[in-house]
Amino acid sequence: MKLNVIHNMSNIIVAIIIVLALFAMAAYAAVTVEITTETGLLTVGRGTVVSLSGSCTTSPDDSVTSYLWELIARPVGSTAEFNSPDTRSTTFVPDSVGQYTVQLTVTTAQGVDTSVSVVITAATWVGVGNAGSATPQCTACHEDKQHDWANTPHAATFRNILESSGVMSYQIHCLKCHTMGYDTDSLAVNNGWDDIAIGYGWKPPVVGTYWTIPNPSSASCWDSLVINYPDLAALSSVQCENCHGPGSEHHGLTAHNEISSSYDEKVCNQCHHQYVQWEESAHSVPTSYPTGVGHEFCVKCHA
Secondary structure: OHHHHHHHHHHHHHHHHHHHHHHHHHHHHOOEEEEEEOOOOOEEEOOOOEEEEEEEEOOOOOOEEEEEEEEEEOOOOOOOOOOOOOOOEEEEOOOOOEEEEEEEEEEEOOOOEEEEEEEEEEEOOOOOOOOOOOOOOHHHHOHHHHHHHHOOHHHHHHHHHHHOOOOOEEEHHHHHHHEOOOOOOOOOOOOOHHHHHHHOOOOOOOOOOEEEOOOOOOHHHHHHHHHHOHHHHOOEOOOHHHHHOOOOOOOOOOHHHOOOOOOOHHHHHOOOOOHHHHHOOHHHOOOOOOOOOOOOOOHHHHO
C-alpha cells in the first residue's frame, strides 16, 4: 500500500514538473516588444522631433529580422510620417495638435509577428499660471502640487539668473532647461518660451552664442518681466510641463489627453546629464529589493 502511494506521489510530482517546464518554455519563447521615447514622455510639443526606439526579446533560437513603424491614427489634416519606418529607432514630427497612435511590428526569423502601440499626444505649452495676473492653468486644479513646487529650486531657476549679481551673459543652451518649451526649430511653433520671446522681437545676436543679462542684475529685473511680459514670465523657470509634457490638451480630460506621468530616468536626463554616470553605476541595474523593479529611478532618491 505504501509503495502504491509513493508511486502515485512520484507521478504527481513528475507531472507538476512537466507542466511548470512547459509554462517556462512558453514564457521564454514569447516575443516581447516595447516602445520607448527619448524623453521618457508620451506628451510632446507640436512640431518637435519625437525620437522612438523599439526593443525586442526573443528565445535564444530566434532573432529579429525586421521592424515596421506605422502611424495607424493621427489628427485630421496631419501629414506626419516616420523618417525611417523599417529600423529599430526612428523619428517623426507631429505637425498637428492631437493624438498619434504609433504601432511597431517586429518580425522574427521563426515567422512570429508581434505588434505593440502607444499613443503620443502633441500639444502646446500653457504654464502653471503663477506669474502676475496669468490665468491659472495647472494651479486651477492642482493647487496643493503648485504650492509644493513653488518651494523647490525648479520654480526659481530663471528668476535666480535675472536676480543674481555678476552674471554677464546667458548661454543659449541654458534656456532649454531654465524655461519651458524652448525649441528654436522652425517647425516647433507651440507657444514655447522662444515663440513668445520672438513675438517681442527678442532674438539672440547673429554673432555669438549668448543672451545679454541686465547688469547689474536685481530683483527688479524679474518684477519687470512679470509686469511687462506676463505671458513670457508664465513660461519661465522649470514648471510642471517640463517633466510632464505640454498641457494644452489636458484640462481635466482622461485617457490619452492627460499629460505624461513617468518615473523614467530619461525625463531627468532632459536637463540633468548625470544620467550617463548613473547608467554606468550599480543603481541602474537593480537585482534585489529594495533596489528592485520600480525602485531604480532618480526620483526614488531625490524626490
